């Protein structure tokens with residue numbers, strides 16, 4: 001963990017009458033952080049701080065299988081597969097049109113399947129938007145909530161103007177992988193990927209990026225263990241429909257943003273797959289989340305495709321909605 005990260009961390013221990021203690025933490029040894037006020041302890045595993053109350057109920061992101069999906073989704077253009085395995089790594093395009101499928105439809109689906117870079121346009125679109133809207137200015141500090149294996153976290157760290165980026169995710173497995181990738185940019189990070197046949201093989205991620213201004217933590221988007229008013233820009237991409245209490249995430253983002261800071265929130269609102277138990281938490285109009293006394297809407301975009309190959313035979317294509325808000329001063 002970098003010193004800058006330690007300085008941004010705050011205690012999430014519940015104290016009577018308050019949501020959380022919010023005090024600074026100090027590192028007492030390689031494995032432990034302690035709150036300077038209430039004495040609550042948090043673990044550090046493999047140099048990664050774990051600032052989360054209990055395991056978040058939704059656990060599919062803790063599975064190896066999911067990590068393979070995320071490697072491909074985040075870093076497809078940078079994955080190097082052994083030459084002998086190349087042909088198995090993408091879907092062959094079949095000429096056969098099964099059953100009642102319309103040929104054009106079938107072909108567009110198989111094309112999407114066979115294109116390993118299918119999610120790349122999503123990240124490129126967001127990067128373009130961030131540039132266009134000038135969301136990054138000199139010394140910007142960024143938080144990437146629900147960062148997965150860290151594609152956008154690393155991308156943000158590559159902006160010349162960006163001072164520091166924190167990637168946060170509730171999945172320890174995702175954060176371990178993100179840390180590994182970030183720390184071995186110049187070399188090859190060994191990973192496992194899925195073939196169409198279902199077989200798994202080893203491959204490598206190779207990024208020629210020099211990034212040392214980012215760090216990753218295990219944490220909960222619904223209770224950010226981070227200093228208030230610390231960030232100029234918060235990204236919350238494909239996360240809001242994955243948490244039990246979406247409104248908490250927005251409140252927490254408001255707390256950690258500096259006044260005048262920006263939030264980029266993108267989502268397909270796939271509430272059916274969310275861990276939400278009560279229907280009233282599923283929101284269809286995102287503007288309900290954003291009180292106009294506190295937030296100014298800057299931009300709204302729709303129809304941003306986001307495709308991921310969940311299993312060897314399942315491609316999910318979302319049509320994402322994007323909102324940019326500014327915390328009012």
Ligand SMILES: C[S@@+](CC[C@H](N)C(=O)[O-])C[C@H]1O[C@@H](n2cnc3c(N)ncnc32)[C@H](O)[C@@H]1O
Nearest residue numbers: 061146147148169170171220221237238242243
């Ligand atoms: C669909 S992925 C999005 C990954 C990345 N932001 C992207 O758009 O490419 C959702 C991520 O949110 C994380 N997540 C789910 N619940 C969370 C929570 N309560 N706090 C933080 N992260 C969470 C998952 O572990 C997963 O990595």
Ligand SMILES: [Zn+2]
Nearest residue numbers: 011021035038
């Ligand atoms: Zn405390």
